[in-house]
Amino acid sequence: GLAEHWGKSVLHCPYCHGYEVAGGPLGVLATGPMAVHQAQLIADWGDVTLFANGLFEPDAEQMLALERRNVRFEPAGVAELEKDGSDGLIVSLEDGRKAGVRALFTAPRNTMASPLAEQLGCTFTEGFLGPVITVDDRQQTTVKGVYAAGDAARSMHNIAFAVSGGAFAGVCAHQSLVFD
Structure with a gap:
């Protein structure tokens, strides 16, 4: 569901899109350990859940940093993203739980568009x-x-x-x- 929601409710940059989605529940979909950094920043725009998606487990220092910014850590894998009926998303986890977010931020690995x-x-x-x-x-x-x-x-x-x-x-x- 990332591609179909990209640029609407799946976003890459809080500096480009944070104001538009501020005040609601926000998520960060981890692509690696840098997600801890991203989640700490995005916490200035709303209540954040870091969806680790089974990719990594923060160490004690990273967990403390997340706690200081009131970021909730969710280790479970993400199974599906679906529109919530308004402008947000329902994040369905592999264990069956669901979480609603106004927007989901992620940092995909970039590649050159041309050789x-x-x-x-x-x-x-x-x-x-x-x-x-x-x-x-x-x-x-x-x-x-x-x-x-x-x-x-x-x-x-x-x-x-x-x-x-x-x-x-x-x-x-x-x-x-x-x-x-």
Whole structure:
């Protein structure tokens, strides 16, 4: 059910979507241990349940961090997501229990949409959500004359960052053509 609810009640970023869903029960669907970090942040927008989905068990320090932010930890696997009749979701757990959430946040692993950077010989760095193209402070990749920006070149995906990075990469590419 992730794909059918993506962008509506399954979301990736509290900074992009948190305000829209604030005040209701929220969930974080774990894709790995980074979900602890995500759940702590999302707690500023509502009551959060971290659905570990059977992927990991937080250590004592992580559990304490979740408790400090009043995040409920749910270790059971998630069996199904279904619309709740309004704008939220029903999270059905493998043991038969159900939980209602206004929105479910998750951090899927990203991949490049195109093989172009790899074909050009660009180097990649492992970001916290998957590979990103390695760039310097002027957005140039490890291949001279090749620039990258936006989601392809940074782990934190945000439209404003992508637009800004793209504009800056364009300026730097132009200056390189003129002065290099």
